Amino acid sequence: MPQHPAEPFRIKMVEPIRLVSPEERQKAMKKAGYNLFALPAEDVFIDLLTDSGTGAMSQYQWAAMMAGDESYAGARSYFRLSEVMQKIFGFEYFVPTHQGRAAETILTDLLVKPGMYIPSNMHFDTTEGNIRARGGRPTNLVCDEAFNPTIRTPFKGNMDLEKLRAFILEKGPENIPFGSITITNNAGGGQPVSLSNIRAVSEIYHEFGIPFFIDSCRFAENAYFIKQREDGYANKSTLEIANEIFSLADGAWMSAKKDAIVNIGGFLAMRDADLFQKVSNELILREGFVTYGGLAGRDLDALAVGLMEGLDESYLAYRLGQTAYLADRLLEAGIPIIEPAGGHAVYVDAGRMLPHIPHAEFPGQALDAALYLEGGIRGVEIGSVMFGYQDPDSGEMVYPQLELVRLAIPRRVYTQSHLDYVADTLITLKEKSQELKGYRITYAPPLLRHFTARFEPL
16 A cells, blocks of 8 residues: 655644535536636635645745845845855856746747747746747657656656757757756656756757756756665755756756745746846846846745755655655556656546547546546646647647646645545546547637637537
């Protein structure tokens, strides 16, 4: 029987939740156009839509918020955050942003021109959307093991180095304004990237004069996986591992709503002084002055504390252990998932669970909707709704290899009994999986369609 780790905290405040009736759930889904994003949160019992901004802050973060300096320019809160940024990431320059996509927007607006290519292991949704919005071509070059759900290799988020070198030679370094890597690899099951792979990726980018940026929203989880799984790092702290990771890069961006355990916030960091000046100018236009970047002073202070708390190894052992517990419960019941468990979420393989539903009828969406209708649980589709697109050259639809439903676990929020409820609900769905039908889209915007698309069941 899977073992759930003991929480390294105790509960001081609770938020009531309720399970609405099946009839109310059916009515809510119809009104939402069968899009889980459109559901009122009060109609959701267990909310695993995302781990972004949904975690529980600690007493130290709440205390820090009371000391927030709300000065428009040069607030003490900014300098407290700056000190932590230097301690963890070590970049010469950074700007705070209200969340990660704001950093992506500024970076891509400054660097990406139509027809340019941005390689990564796997881009996630807002990164891909920002690149496409500027006429760029986001390109995924993750290792082949990432597309084999059952193979248990320790670093399935690694970039394929041969593919990366060949891609740069084919497209030309002059057509690649920057290269990136995502840690952990969210689109591919929350799988970690090894430090040796990050180092090799850095060397290839720099060999061709391409700036290297890290999408670092789950860097702490990735650092802990390195400590657990990579030779030579067992006796290094997660902070030391993070220092080594970011020493290899020219810059980074982060949605701090993940591993910094805050409800809002992010940053864009870099080493290049000229780029920093351009970023600062864009930040002032879009977000706010360079010392607050769209955040209140209290948010900056909560972020400074949360960045360090996110690296705490007792917390990380619990965090990864909780995810592994849910994964093991599902595997024990024969429910297909991405193996091994990632850091922040369990990814149910809807393509294998619902093989009778083709890509064009969105098996991930079908399973995601059924999970809510059956048990009031909200996950998110990561498949042909989120990542299907029309090829700009051929005009044909391109579907992702994996059709997934991500069950993202908010930090320090749910208990073992909540996860058992999720597992039991999925087991019930497995028993009647042949009854589930696909969906068709009745409305979708051209980019990031999964947020506002509307569906109807077939």
